[in-house]
Amino acid sequence: MKTKLIITLSLTLLLLGCGGGGSSSSENQSATNTAPTLTLSGASEIQITVGDTFSDPGVSAYDTQDGNITASIQTNSTLDTSTIGNYIITYSVTDSNGNEVTLVRHISVVAQNQENYVVSWENNFTIPSQDANGWSILTPSADSHILYVANDGNDTTAIIYDANDSNLGSDVFHPTGTIYPYATIEAAEEQMRTGYPDYMLLKRGDSWEPTTSIWLTYG
Structure with a gap:
């Protein structure tokens, strides 16, 4: 009788141990349910002249669980390029778990004048993508x-x-x-290479008084 009792208790403890593991896995999976991210291409604030054609630089969406969900983005715009004024374009996306995020781009339609005329080489320049707060998203290259x-x-x-x-x-x-x-900035400047995407990063809060002119290389 003692032998049977010991076997029964051991089996009960083993089953209890297996049940506890299943509950922990479910909790961990729930903890990873994060909202997607929206990233603007181009500036978050754009100015065009009245009558111009506006070409939306676009926006992308990524979700940790669903991957690239750019195709699911919904766009709502109040823009009227024929009328001077301030407008917004709202982008929103929802992941498979129901998490929704939105992002806004501001468009100003202004009158043509000497201060905002368009030059022929303007389209040859691009600016980095910006985050929701309007800060440029800079990513060094592999050769930086x-x-x-x-x-x-x-x-x-x-x-x-x-x-x-x-x-x-x-x-x-x-x-x-x-x-x-x-x-010193001068010493770091000497190490920057022409034609390469090198970065010189200055410590926030520090200050310098250069003793010579500083000429940054292109790259």
């Missing part, structure tokens, strides 16, 4: 060099970093590892 400048840096021991350096983490603008910056 990242140079940091801070008042407590050292021009002799400073290091030039590749964009994928492990010390920088996933965001070069907020490095997670130990960084060895330059102390």
Whole structure:
């Protein structure tokens, strides 16, 4: 009789253990249910002259669970290019879990005058995409060099970093590892390459008084 009792108790404990694991998995899955993100192409505020044709730069949507859901974006616009005024274009998207996000682009239709005339080379220039707050979204290229400048840096021991350096983490603008910056803008400028997308990042809150003219290279 003792042997049968021990076997029964062991089996009961095993079943209880399996049941607990299933509940934890469901909770973890619920915790990953995040809202999608909308990203504008072009500026969040655009000015055109009355009578112009407006071409929407577009917007993209991505969801952690659903992937690329750009095709599901709904657009609502009040724009009237024939009438001077301020207008908005609202973009919205909903993921498969019912999470909805919206983003707005502001359009100003103004009268033609000497201050806002259009030149022939205007369309040759593009600006980076912007986030919901209007800040440019800058992403270094694989061949970018990242140079940091801070008042407590050292021009002799400073290091030039590749964009994928492990010390920088996933965001070069907020490095997670130990960084060895330059102390002066002039020293960092000398290391920037012509024709390459190099970045010189200055530490927020610090200040410099350059002793010579600073000429940044193109790239």
